Amino acid sequence: MGHDMNIYVGNLPLELTEDELRQEFSVFGQVKSVSLITDRYAGSRQPRLYGFVEMDSRSEGEAAVFSLKGKVIRGRLIEVIAALPLSDEKDKKPFNKKRVRRFNTKRQPGYQA
Numbered sequence: 001m002g003h004d005m006n007i008y009v010g011n012l013p014l015e016l017t018e019d020e021l022r023q024e025f026s027v028f029g030q031v032k033s034v035s036l037i038t039d040r041y042a043g044s045r046q047p048r049l050y051g052f053v054e055m056d057s058r059s060e061g062e063a064a065v066f067s068l069k070g071k072v073i074r075g076r077l078i079e080v081i082a083a084l085p086l087s088d089e090k091d092k093k094p095f096n097k098k099r100v101r102r103f104n105t106k107r108q109p110g111y112q113a
Contacts, residue, residue: 003058004032004054004055004056004058005054005055005057005058005060005061005062005082006052006053006055006061006082007052007053007054007061007065007080007081007082008050008051008052008079008080008081008082009050009051009053009068009078009080009081010050010078010079010080010081011048011050011076011077011078011079012036012049012050012051012073012076012078013049013073013074013075014038014049015074016036016049016073016074017036018034018036018051021034021036021051021053022034024068024073025053025055025064025068028055028060028061028063028064028067029056029057029059029060029061029063029064030057030060031055031056032054032055032056033052033053033054034051034052034054035051035052036049036050036051037050037051037052050079052083061082062082064080065080065081065082068080
């Protein structure tokens with residue numbers, strides 16, 4: 001058994017389900033896990049949907065990344081990026097949330113978040 005691979009998938013259509021995303025990737029090999037995350041942040045008109053797909057083998061993961069880059073699902077060009085191996089603490093911290101909050105408290109005239 002080789003090393004597994006974690007893949008970031010972004011700009012997904014909001015109606016997409018985990019099963020549908022799993023199907024896109026299972027063409028290339030064994031999918032270990034799929035997680036979808038909805039990012040609703042202040043100032044954006046629309047929530048974004050992105051996810052992580054974990055595959056059993058690095059070579060299958062690389063084939064999926066290579067083949068699905070530039071794919072359009074329901075009118076959206078999806079982003080597919082090989083991510084670092086999963087480590088629990090790192091993935092659960094909302095890095096950008098803190099940064100956004102800090103900017104918003106300044107409330108400079110003319111500054112649009």
